[in-house]
Each structure stands twice: as structure tokens, then as C-alpha cells.
Amino acid sequence: MEDAIVLYPSPAIGHLISMVELGKLILSQNPSFSIEILIATAPYNTGSTTPYINRVSATTPINFHHLPTVSLPLQSSSPHHETLAFDFLRLNNPHVHQALLSISQNFTVHALIIDGFCTPAMSVAADLKIPVYYFQTSGAYCLATFIYLPTIHRNTTKSFKDLNNTYLEIPGVPPILATDMPKPILDRTEKAYENVLNTSIHMPKSAGIIVNTFESLESRVIKTISEGLCVTDGPTPTIYCIGPLIATYDGAGGGDGGKHECLMWLDSQPSRSVVFLCFGSLGLFSKEQLKEIAIGLERSGHRFMWVVRSPPSEDQSRRFLAPPEPDLDSLLPNGFLEGTRGRGLVVKSWAPQVAVLSHDSVGGFVTHCGWNSVLEAVCAGQPMVAWPLYAEQRINRVLLVEELKLALPMTESDYGFVSAAEVEKRVRELMDSEEGKLIRNQAEAKRKEARAAMSEGGSSRAALAELVRNWKGSMS
Known part of the structure; x- marks a missing residue:
């Protein structure tokens, strides 16, 4: 046999x-x-x-x-x-x-x-x-x-x-x-x-x-x-x-079965200029939190790509079901999409994350610290901002921030809420500061080590x- x-x-x-x-x-x-x-x-x-x-x-x-x-x-x-x-x-x-x-x-x-x-x-x-x-x-x-x-x-x-x-x-x-x-x-x-x-x-x-x-x-x-x-x-x-x-995605997923539209948008952006925000298949935010993220991104002045999902359902019978497609106009602040047009892209529900992280235009990753996402970022040499949401992700944040020096921490209130000012601050630090540069260098070193290990x-x-x-x- x-x-x-x-x-x-x-x-x-x-x-x-x-x-x-x-x-x-x-x-x-x-x-x-x-x-x-x-x-x-x-x-x-x-x-x-x-x-x-x-x-x-x-x-x-x-x-x-x-x-x-x-x-x-x-x-x-x-x-x-x-x-x-x-x-x-x-x-x-x-x-x-x-x-x-x-x-x-x-x-x-x-x-x-x-x-x-x-x-x-x-x-x-x-x-x-x-x-x-x-x-x-x-x-x-x-x-x-x-x-x-x-x-x-x-x-x-x-x-x-x-x-x-x-x-x-x-x-x-x-x-x-x-x-x-x-x-x-x-x-x-x-x-x-x-x-x-x-x-x-x-x-x-x-x-x-x-x-x-x-x-x-x-x-x-x-x-x-x-x-x-x-x-x-x-x-x-x-x-x-x-x-x-x-996972090795080919970047497909566009409406015609071709290249996903977000990758085409990235093709038009300068090298290492875009911050990518994505929070896993189960990472959901309240409407209030989504608005704070939007305000912080707009004020940061940086280019961004942000995957947005609908908030969790308040209907207890639906709490473990897939959320509906997000209505961006009702979830995001008035004028946000128009005001950030050109330097920002909001993607509904899903993006080909491996392909995005390895794209030359992406220069940083705001992540929920799910381990698959962490490894994808490491393999792409991307510095991170750690914003854990569930499961073992807070433990992963300690590893990324304190031990490996691969991420900056997103600081929350006692109730787990993150302000627009904090989002703005961490995005700026990741992309502009000396500390962000050190994290970027460390990420590049780990990328090479990951390749050597395999x-x-x-x-x-x-x-x-x-x-x-x-x-x-x-x-x-």
C-alpha cells in the first residue's frame, strides 16, 4: 500500500x-x-x-x-x-x-x-x-x-x-x-x-x-x-x-479574473511610499473605530491602502457569520474618500495580501499580528505597526516589538480603542522616523534569513x- x-x-x-x-x-x-x-x-x-x-x-x-x-x-x-x-x-x-x-x-x-x-x-x-x-x-x-x-x-x-x-x-x-x-x-x-x-x-x-x-x-x-x-x-x-x-497567491482576483485592481493602483505609486492596513479574515472594527482610523490616515499625509470590512453584527444570532460587504459611504467620514483620492485606496473586504506586501510600492504594514500575516510581512521585508485584536495576537505583539524589533506598538485606551491621533503618530513614525528606519533595516535582515532557512x-x-x-x- x-x-x-x-x-x-x-x-x-x-x-x-x-x-x-x-x-x-x-x-x-x-x-x-x-x-x-x-x-x-x-x-x-x-x-x-x-x-x-x-x-x-x-x-x-x-x-x-x-x-x-x-x-x-x-x-x-x-x-x-x-x-x-x-x-x-x-x-x-x-x-x-x-x-x-x-x-x-x-x-x-x-x-x-x-x-x-x-x-x-x-x-x-x-x-x-x-x-x-x-x-x-x-x-x-x-x-x-x-x-x-x-x-x-x-x-x-x-x-x-x-x-x-x-x-x-x-x-x-x-x-x-x-x-x-x-x-x-x-x-x-x-x-x-x-x-x-x-x-x-x-x-x-x-x-x-x-x-x-x-x-x-x-x-x-x-x-x-x-x-x-x-x-x-x-x-x-x-x-x-x-x-x-x-500561501503563494498569484495576485489574481480582479473582476475579470485578471490582476486585482489594488495591485494596478499600487503600480502607479512611488517605491516604498504606501502604508498597507489589513486585519485578517476575522478582524472587525466598530463604526466609531473605523472613523478614527480614517481621520488618522488622512492627517498623516501618507499614501495608504486600507482593507475595510463591515463592523461586527449586533445580532447575536449572526455574530459568527461572515459580515456583509461594507458600505463605505456610511462607515467612513464625509469627504474622506474624495479628500484622499489619489494617495489612498480603500479596498472592500479582501485584498491579495501576499502580493500586496511584496509589491515595491508598499513600505509598511499595520497588522493585527496574526501569525500568517507576520510571516508574510517578514518574507516581504516589511516593517510593521502591531495592532492585535484577538487570539494569541497580543503575545505576538510582545515578540515583534520587544524581542525582534520588527514593529512599533499601536497604543490603545483601557477599552481597546485607538484614537485618530495615535494612528497618525504611528504611521508617521513608521514611514518617517529614525526608529522606523531601524525597524525597516531589521525587517530586511529577517527577510534574508527567512529565505536562507527555506x-x-x-x-x-x-x-x-x-x-x-x-x-x-x-x-x-
Whole structure:
């Protein structure tokens, strides 16, 4: 029988893209493997996954297995998207079991690779005697924080939200403000906290942890994890840093299937003159916040491209559904679009981010600090302004601002609101100041290191080769 590796991502587009890129990477180095990806059909907004899957299916020999739809019980009313995802993926276990059995009829499955949300599938793989590997879709910095969580949990009875002005001392990383931990785990009485803690306990029990990063980007924390300092109650599995894995878009997406209109607009702008603002597939702002961003951009005097999405729905029954296309005239200040015409472009809902970041006209990136976006910026050599919104993004901000010196921080009020003056200030600093220049130089250095890591003989290639040797060892 042929040999297969099965990948099982949680359904959000960011997780799916990372997992598909991992599958492509494995195939590029080891075309004898068959890559099988399980797709769970989520009852909530996961981003534009269908067009992406269709594109991948048409261009790569990766097999997608769409699992049957699962209905969530009515009591799944948590305010946290993450709780919904955990509940949904737990209910998917019978379908995962059936899919693995089906694949095993034609292939010898040497590994099941899951992300953190798919932890419930570990028991399924154990029943079928399939080794489980975790794929950490965020970086090693975040991995250290999560696998150290059980130790923090044992050492305090307080929730992170109640540890005001307390810094967490986590091996290998700068101190993190307790209230900067991801929102779903700020309250230890919440179901989301219980789910994440459970994942943190299970990750070190896997056959290995694959991380979407590269050694020279996070060398200190990778060394700390590998020395076993983050898991205090048992051995640490081997860590495989095989990144940066980023999606490679061709820049298509225009109405006629050609080049996206925003790329054509960038073609007409001076080199390194445009600030790009984009906040991920789930990053939404209130109408008030959108207006502050607009005023700040206008006052900055700089050229900009800004991807705008509709504010989150106030209708609780629609809070996890995709927002409608934004009505720019009602969301932005009167006269803004006309007043910034020529030097600014507002793009509705989506832009081909990889192509934009690598465009010669773009000279800076205001980002929500999602790890895919961070790696895309690193690979393009773009300096950043860090404006985290959800998930582990506040942890990523600490890494980018304090450790790597790749970003300036966007300063928020106590309520998470950012003023127009702050937007104006950070855009000017990024594009004009000496500090912005230092960050730009550091970004260019990391771009070269990222390329070296993925080249023949690079650290990420070596880690992948070691991982494959382990799988091939299990074949003999």
C-alpha cells in the first residue's frame, strides 16, 4: 500500500492555509507520500475557504476529504469563537474516525497532523494506533506560552484577568502582561480556558510538534523549549521548525479574473511610499473605530491602502457569520474618500495580501499580528505597526516589538480603542522616523534569513528532512 500523511486543520482559513502549505512542502520534498486533508464543515464564519480549496485542488495532488456536517447543540452559546470551535471539533470525532478508517483501506497512514483546536482527535488516532503530531500554526514564542500554561495554572488560583499589572515569567520569552493573554483564557472559570488548558497538557504527549517558524527568527525560545524548560511535568517532544510557510497567491482576483485592481493602483505609486492596513479574515472594527482610523490616515499625509470590512453584527444570532460587504459611504467620514483620492485606496473586504506586501510600492504594514500575516510581512521585508485584536495576537505583539524589533506598538485606551491621533503618530513614525528606519533595516535582515532557512541546506529544510526520516523509519 502507498504511504500517507493525514492533516486535520481546524476550519478557519488561516489554519487551513498553513496546513495546506505544510502539505505542499512535504510533497515537494517527498513526492512518494500521499497528502490527505480532512475538512470539517463549520456552522460559523471561517473565511473564504471554498475558493481556496478549489484552487489548491486544481493545482496540487492533495486530496481533500469533506467531513459530514455537524449540528451544534443549542447550548453552544459561548461568547468565544474558540469555545464554539472546540465544541464543533469534538463532535466531529466520529467522522474523523470514519475518514481515517476509509483512508487506511488504501494507504498506510504514518501520521495524523492536527492543530490545537483538533486535540479531541488524539483519542481517535490512539484507538487506530496512528502517531499524532501537532502543527503549531503560530510561532515558537506562542508555543512556549501555551505548553507552560499548566505550570502557571498550578502556581496560581487567580484568573489572568484579575492579575492586573502582573507580568508572567515564561521561560525563553520576555515578560508578558497577564491581561495580554488571549481573551478566551483570561477567565479560568470559562469553558474556553478549560479547552485550551487541555490542549496545553496534551501537546507534549504527541509524537512531535511542527512549528511554522524558522530557527533564527525565534532562536532563544526554540532553544529553551528544546531544553525542556517549558514542560515541567514530563518530557518535551521534538520540535520541528519548518517555516516560514506562507500561501503563494498569484495576485489574481480582479473582476475579470485578471490582476486585482489594488495591485494596478499600487503600480502607479512611488517605491516604498504606501502604508498597507489589513486585519485578517476575522478582524472587525466598530463604526466609531473605523472613523478614527480614517481621520488618522488622512492627517498623516501618507499614501495608504486600507482593507475595510463591515463592523461586527449586533445580532447575536449572526455574530459568527461572515459580515456583509461594507458600505463605505456610511462607515467612513464625509469627504474622506474624495479628500484622499489619489494617495489612498480603500479596498472592500479582501485584498491579495501576499502580493500586496511584496509589491515595491508598499513600505509598511499595520497588522493585527496574526501569525500568517507576520510571516508574510517578514518574507516581504516589511516593517510593521502591531495592532492585535484577538487570539494569541497580543503575545505576538510582545515578540515583534520587544524581542525582534520588527514593529512599533499601536497604543490603545483601557477599552481597546485607538484614537485618530495615535494612528497618525504611528504611521508617521513608521514611514518617517529614525526608529522606523531601524525597524525597516531589521525587517530586511529577517527577510534574508527567512529565505536562507527555506533554501537547500537551510535550518527549516533540515528539520523537515529529520521529520520525514522519522516517518520513513516507521515504514520499515
